[in-house]
Amino acid sequence: MTSSDEQIALEQRYCDRVYARIDEQIARLETQHSSVIGAQTASTHQNRSERDSFATFYEDRIGLLRSVSSNAIFGRLDRSDASRHYIGRIGVFTAEGTQLLVDWRAPAAAAFYQATPKCPGGVRLRRHLVTSGRTVVDIEDDVLDGSLLDSDEHHSSLQGEGALLAAVSAKRTGRMGDIVATIQAEQDRIIRHETRGALVVQGGPGTGKTAVALHRAAYQLYTHRKRLEHSGVLIVAPTRGFLRYIERVLPSLGETGVVTLTPGELVPGVRADKRDREEVARVKGSLAMTKVLRRAIKARQQIPKAPIDLNIDGVHITLTPKDVRAARAEARATGRPHNLARTTFVRAALERLVETYCAELTRLERPWAEEDRADLLHDLRTNHDVKVALNRCWLPYSPQSFARSFFASKDRLVHAAGEHMSAREAKLLHRSKDAEWTVDDVALLDEIAELLGDDDSAAQREQDKARAAERSNLEYAEKVLSMIDSSEGIVSAAELAAQVGARRDGRSLAEKAAADRAWTYGHIVVDEAQELSPMMWRALMRRNPTKSFTIVGDVAQTSSISGADSWDSALSPFIDDRACIEELTVNYRTPSRIMRHASSLAAAHGLSVTEVRSVRNGEHDVRFIEAPEADLVEKTLVEARTLADLTRGRVAILCLDDHLDAVLAGASSLFGEAAVGRGSVGIDREVSVMTPTDAKGLEFDAVVIVQPREILESHARGANDLYVALTRPTQALSVVYAGDLPAGLQP
Numbered sequence: 001m002t003s004s005d006e007q008i009a010l011e012q013r014y015c016d017r018v019y020a021r022i023d024e025q026i027a028r029l030e031t032q033h034s035s036v037i038g039a040q041t042a043s044t045h046q047n048r049s050e051r052d053s054f055a056t057f058y059e060d061r062i063g064l065l066r067s068v069s070s071n072a073i074f075g076r077l078d079r080s081d082a083s084r085h086y087i088g089r090i091g092v093f094t095a096e097g098t099q100l101l102v103d104w105r106a107p108a109a110a111a112f113y114q115a116t117p118k119c120p121g122g123v124r125l126r127r128h129l130v131t132s133g134r135t136v137v138d139i140e141d142d143v144l145d146g147s148l149l150d151s152d153e154h155h156s157s158l159q160g161e162g163a164l165l166a167a168v169s170a171k172r173t174g175r176m177g178d179i180v181a182t183i184q185a186e187q188d189r190i191i192r193h194e195t196r197g198a199l200v201v202q203g204g205p206g207t208g209k210t211a212v213a214l215h216r217a218a219y220q221l222y223t224h225r226k227r228l229e230h231s232g233v234l235i236v237a238p239t240r241g242f243l244r245y246i247e248r249v250l251p252s253l254g255e256t257g258v259v260t261l262t263p264g265e266l267v268p269g270v271r272a273d274k275r276d277r278e279e280v281a282r283v284k285g286s287l288a289m290t291k292v293l294r295r296a297i298k299a300r301q302q303i304p305k306a307p308i309d310l311n312i313d314g315v316h317i318t319l320t321p322k323d324v325r326a327a328r329a330e331a332r333a334t335g336r337p338h339n340l341a342r343t344t345f346v347r348a349a350l351e352r353l354v355e356t357y358c359a360e361l362t363r364l365e366r367p368w369a370e371e372d373r374a375d376l377l378h379d380l381r382t383n384h385d386v387k388v389a390l391n392r393c394w395l396p397y398s399p400q401s402f403a404r405s406f407f408a409s410k411d412r413l414v415h416a417a418g419e420h421m422s423a424r425e426a427k428l429l430h431r432s433k434d435a436e437w438t439v440d441d442v443a444l445l446d447e448i449a450e451l452l453g454d455d456d457s458a459a460q461r462e463q464d465k466a467r468a469a470e471r472s473n474l475e476y477a478e479k480v481l482s483m484i485d486s487s488e489g490i491v492s493a494a495e496l497a498a499q500v501g502a503r504r505d506g507r508s509l510a511e512k513a514a515a516d517r518a519w520t521y522g523h524i525v526v527d528e529a530q531e532l533s534p535m536m537w538r539a540l541m542r543r544n545p546t547k548s549f550t551i552v553g554d555v556a557q558t559s560s561i562s563g564a565d566s567w568d569s570a571l572s573p574f575i576d577d578r579a580c581i582e583e584l585t586v587n588y589r590t591p592s593r594i595m596r597h598a599s600s601l602a603a604a605h606g607l608s609v610t611e612v613r614s615v616r617n618g619e620h621d622v623r624f625i626e627a628p629e630a631d632l633v634e635k636t637l638v639e640a641r642t643l644a645d646l647t648r649g650r651v652a653i654l655c656l657d658d659h660l661d662a663v664l665a666g667a668s669s670l671f672g673e674a675a676v677g678r679g680s681v682g683i684d685r686e687v688s689v690m691t692p693t694d695a696k697g698l699e700f701d702a703v704v705i706v707q708p709r710e711i712l713e714s715h716a717r718g719a720n721d722l723y724v725a726l727t728r729p730t731q732a733l734s735v736v737y738a739g740d741l742p743a744g745l746q747p
């Protein structure tokens with residue numbers, strides 16, 4: 001037996017011990033789960049719903065332990081003080097409370113990612129355990145203390161690169177996986193970054209920005225559990241397909257209470273995925289819209305041109321422009337949003353109107369006394385004419401109803417534009433009343449909702465109820481715990497109570513947050529953040545007033561015309577000097593053989609790309625296939641087949657909309673319909689066909705790019721789209737073209 005075999009056997013014994021403990025905990029939680037299900041206290045309806053919440057809690061815990069029951073351990077850390085820690089996906093303790101496994105997010109695990117030979121930070125040895133299920137198949141040591149180099153107790157490799165290279169070269173599944181076992185030092189620094197404000201992660205393609213952002217979210221949830229448990233974490237990413245691509249990462253790290261939304265879904269009840277044409281998107285995305293919308297709403301607080309006649313049970317009075325003006329001034333002086341200030345407007349108008357009414361009754365010699373005033377006011381408030389008249393002056397709106405009528409009127413648009421926008425720009429906003437909402441509309445709807453104001457009395461009542469419920473939760477939790485054995489501290493009464501609290505109305509925190517436009521999250525992660533318009537940033541900032549953000553993106557990949565050229569210009573309207581910018585420099589996705597072409601294209605078109613160093617050279621040269629225009633689709637399909645055979649992996653065909661249907665039809669007959677997906681939601685199919693914009697943030701084993709020149713020329717930021725397309729493959733790339741290739745892209 002070699003020393004390496006001995007070490008593997010030693011690690012295997014340790015792993016067996018940890019897994020035995022995990023199995024034991026699963027069995028114990030299952031018993032506790034059964035006790036809760038059969039609990040005697042669950043006799044009333046309320047107790048039954050609480051019992052279900054507890055059961056869900058145990059199910060989540062059991063689910064988490066099961067999910068790590070064959071990949072819990074991946075590292076070992078030996079310190080100069082002779083202490084030794086095993087690092088894994090979760091923390092595991094013996095029944096006596098001795099720590100067997102340290103959660104990768106715990107402070108004790110930080111050195112596993114950060115120690116270097118130059119700065120060992122008290123670490124002698126970092127060991128990566130290469131496992132297949134529960135079996136240790138290899139070990140890889142980073143010896144950080146020169147004295148250990150000669151000892152034959154340790155494996156010869158000095159770097160953690162083996163595990164990393166194995167991870168980055170693996171076939172893609174169509175879903176992103178976690179990277180906890182191979183997080184690199186520059187990434188770990190960002191994941192554990194202590195800033196409480198906004199952290200921008202800038203980096204070229206494939207540098208792990210998305211992976212790092214998601215691991216940072218998991219780290220935040222672990223480190224600030226108490227705060228974030230009640231406020232939640234929001235992840236914003238460009239498309240549903242992209243969210244699907246990343247949806248498994250956080251659950252694999254044991255985190256489920258996270259809300260994921262695309263910018264087009266930020267306002268509950270609206271689901272937009274289409275973009276406006278460039279010049280319209282630019283206007284809709286500009287901050288001038290805040291002033292325009294403010295004016296538009298003010299314009300709907302109207303003074304009638306002439307007195308309005310009112311019939312109050314046969315008594316004729318008028319609502320005068322003067323009275324309305326005074327009531328409007330009073331309402332506006334409250335500084336409250338339109339729908340909420342309307343209460344003041346109505347009260348103030350009725351107060352004036354009741355004077356008129358009393359005067360008229362006196363004139364008509366109809367007897368009334370001072371104590372009748374309340375009744376007279378009531379008569380006015382419930383009178384049909386009065387209601388109609390007041391609504392004409394100050395109508396309550398929903399954001400959608402306001403937006404529909406505002407954007408459908410060119411006159412209103414031009415009037416609201418005032419000095420903030422040209423009439424031409426204002427007219428670009430014109431749309432028919434029944435037009436579908438676009439992604440660019442959503443930030444405007446959010447702004448309008450804010451200006452109109454949500455009625456918060458229901459939320460207030462809800463909060464009072466929640467407080468009362470919290471007290472009874474704790475009592476119930478203690479009762480349940482007294483009946484079941486929780487002596488190992490796996491679950492505490494407070495945790496159980498929080499669980500019931502979070503689900504009291506049958507909805508999880510994530511469900512509640514997603515349904516509430518005014519929800520403020522504890523932390524927000526924004527991916528592909530370079531695409532967001534200033535108005536979209538404004539909507540997001542509103543959702544986290546403390547500005548606790550992780551913002552990831554690459555300004556060189558900006559495709560949207562209203563997106564960012566620089567982080568400074570994008571964020572300065574919202575964050576004074578609080579954004580902290582960190583850079584990532586190593587490309588874990590795209591081999592250098594492919595990156596060379598992407599860099600050359602970027603240089604030829606003046607893109608200010610962030611230089612990255614690829615971890616792999618790659619096995620396949622980029623293939624350039626010239627074809628007559630008429631054979632473009634056919635050649636594309638041949639290439640897709642060739643790359644699928646070459647890499648035995650997933651292939652994406654990236655082309656403009658014009659070719660999409662033909663390529664899709666051809667691919668379906670070549671590969672079979674079930675094997676082919678359209679757009680970013682189809683990424684877990686063997687072959688997916690989409691536009692370069694849809695491919696943003698995604699990756700594939702192989703990529704075929706169709707007609708790069710057309711992509712380049714398709715819009716003002718076409719070069720960025722082509723750059724994104726070139727950086728999507730992990731193994732192989734083919735470029736199929738008719739006519740000329742774009743400058744910078746040559747065989």
Ligand SMILES: Nc1ncnc2c1ncn2[C@@H]1O[C@H](COP(=O)(O)OP(=O)(O)OP(=O)(O)O)[C@@H](O)[C@H]1O
Nearest residue numbers: 167179182183184205206207208209210211588697
């Ligand atoms: N430390 C790591 N260990 C293993 N794999 C990694 C590591 N860092 C990144 N990766 C992998 O590299 C690939 C690229 O990562 P990711 O998508 O997060 O990059 P990105 O910077 O967001 O890319 P882009 O901006 O081009 O969309 C993913 O497959 C990710 O899992």
